[in-house]
Amino acid sequence: MVSVGRGVAAQEDLALVDELAAALEAEVGCTRPVAEGSGWMARERYIGVSGALLKPDLFVAVGLSGQIQHMVGANSAKTIVAVNKDKNAPVFKQCDYGIVADLYEVLPKLSAALGA
Numbered sequence: 001m002v003s004v005g006r007g008v009a010a011q012e013d014l015a016l017v018d019e020l021a022a023a024l025e026a027e028v029g030c031t032r033p034v035a036e037g038s039g040w041m042a043r044e045r046y047i048g049v050s051g052a053l054l055k056p057d058l059f060v061a062v063g064l065s066g067q068i069q070h071m072v073g074a075n076s077a078k079t080i081v082a083v084n085k086d087k088n089a090p091v092f093k094q095c096d097y098g099i100v101a102d103l104y105e106v107l108p109k110l111s112a113a114l115g116a
């Protein structure tokens with residue numbers, strides 16, 4: 001599962017997330033503001049206490065802060081990887097691997113490394 005948050009600046013930029021998910025053969029989810037605030041993704045796609053609760057092998061958190069209401073839907077994952085440009089983002093206290101970086105720089109590189 002790849003979950004995306006408000007770190008994505010425009011709806012069309014979700015293509016970067018789709019590309020990474022395709023390379024991982026993963027589904028794409030999101031935080032509640034991405035679905036209910038901006039309406040960029042279907043409500044069924046948001047993860048958390050009031051959304052979907054998951055137990056994936058891998059959860060990649062992209063541009064999301066890691067608020068508890070979101071992470072309760074994800075923290076049963078076997079492995080959590082986070083990408084966030086703010087090194088103090090709470091998500092880094094909840095992940096197994098953290099990448100402090102701009103998602104716009106790192107996602108294309110991750111996808112390319114995975115053969116996308």
Ligand SMILES: Cc1cc2nc3c(=O)[nH]c(=O)nc-3n(C[C@H](O)[C@H](O)[C@H](O)COP(=O)(O)OP(=O)(O)OC[C@H]3O[C@@H](n4cnc5c(N)ncnc54)[C@H](O)[C@@H]3O)c2cc1C
Nearest residue numbers: 005006007031032048049050051063064065070085086103
């Ligand atoms: C009663 C209640 C229930 C809720 N239920 C849910 C729920 O079920 N699911 C849910 O998701 N939320 C839920 N919420 C909302 C939740 O509290 C958070 O507000 C929400 O999850 C935050 O979404 P976010 O991480 O996308 O946004 P933000 O908290 O705004 O985080 C965005 C992150 O993106 C990072 N970022 C910005 N630009 C970039 C970039 N270029 N590259 C990398 N990183 C970047 C920032 O550093 C920041 O950490 C609920 C809230 C309440 C009050």
